Amino acid sequence: MIAPNGRTAGVPPPGVRRPRDAITMRCPHRSWTQSAAALILALAGGGCGRPAPPAPPAAAEVTVTTPRTVRVPEYLEVTGRIDAELVVDIRSRITGYLTKVAFRDGQFVMKGDPLYEIDVRPFEAQLAAAAGTVEGLLGEQRFLEVQVARFEKLVAKGAASQQEFDSYSAKLDENSGRLAAARAQHEAARLNVEFCSIAAPISGQISRTQLQIGNLITQDTTTLTTIVSIDPIFVYFNVDEPTLVRMMTHARASGRGPAIGGSQTIVDVGLVDDVDRTYPHRSVVDFLNNQLDTKTATITMRGRLDNPYSRDPAAPRPPLFHPGMFARVRLPLSDAVERLFVPEAAVGSNQDRKILWVVGADNLASTCEVTVGQKLGTWVAVSANDASRPLTAADRIVVRGLQRCREGRPVTPQTAADDSLNLAGLVVPESVRNRSQAPASPQQPADQASGNAPREAAGPAAAAPLPPPVEDPR
Known part of the structure; x- marks a missing residue:
């Protein structure tokens, strides 16, 4: 603003100093600005020295x-299952009432051992009736044979008509047919009497009986029990197509004969208790399925295992393997x-x-x-x-x-x-180190490794006596 004297308002004339407090009061923000700048310079000057880096972590x-x-x-490890060579369901071939159970549940039986008996009296009566029918027809046949021979001579002399001779000849032929049918019925009745005694069709271990004395058994329908063969026993396992090709190629290249189904194809087997995977049992592969499963691209193989046991009550020894067991199988794919x-x-x-x-x-x-x-x-x-x-x-x-x-x-x-x-x-077993030479008896090292006695010393030959039969109270 211009004053009347031509000077700017608020500006002192030349030679006159403005009071300090007037300057301060007129521009108070300058002092704060200067203080802030001084503080920033002080802080900047104090931060020139950087802190030391942290120590590296300990090893x-x-x-x-x-x-x-x-x-x-x-090797290749696969899972398998133990299965019996033979599994037989015991059924009756006739209908009748059970009168005897001649075994203990779960015992070992030999082929031909008695198992059950069915009330034989009705079938013995049928057999006697069939025998009587046969005897009657035999007597009639002898009479007709005599008559035919007599009328043949009479016809030749002209003492009898040809019609009478032909009548006796026809009756003889008819009697021969009825006699053959009667003999067949007699044989069926005899078989029914034989079927009243049920014996073990195979050697092995029997299951529990499903029926007790007094129950009605229906022909070919009622399952009485089951028998599974024990020695030998099989391990079944599946391998994929690349593994199969490798096994067969290796067997051909090593010149050891047939790769599958021959006595030189050995696999190692371990059970569920083989925690350390030592595979103490040896098996000979004796079966390869004829085609791959297109759904899983695998093929089924089977190994044979000796499974000796003893029924001797003085020194019983149960078998090591049972059907249905889980197994691990180790397949060799190359030389050592x-x-x-x-x-x-x-x-x-x-x-x-x-x-x-x-x-x-x-x-x-x-x-x-x-x-x-x-x-x-x-x-x-x-x-x-x-x-x-x-x-x-x-x-x-x-x-x-x-x-x-x-x-x-x-x-x-x-x-x-x-x-x-x-x-x-x-530790690699000796049998594993020398896989190029298959032993003559591949199961013998496995038996020794598992503590089994040689096969000749055991087996089902020493049969224990059967328990006292349970008789029908009638």
């Missing part, structure tokens, strides 16, 4: 071991070669890949992608997927503490004690 403690080299063939085995606990997963943690000479952890193969106890065969970085027996493999390992990070390795690695599972 993780892990337990390591080295792979073991084992000479063993390549050296393979690297690591504890199964050392194998980790990275999405769909299997990895091992390898500790280098500088104690730095790194991953090695591997392919997992067969098992020996709690150990598995492995091979590195990267050919430029093969796995060796000198490498240190992490077996405990896998979750603490990081790629390229240092670790503190501690060597695992041998007693904590279950090395017993790495």
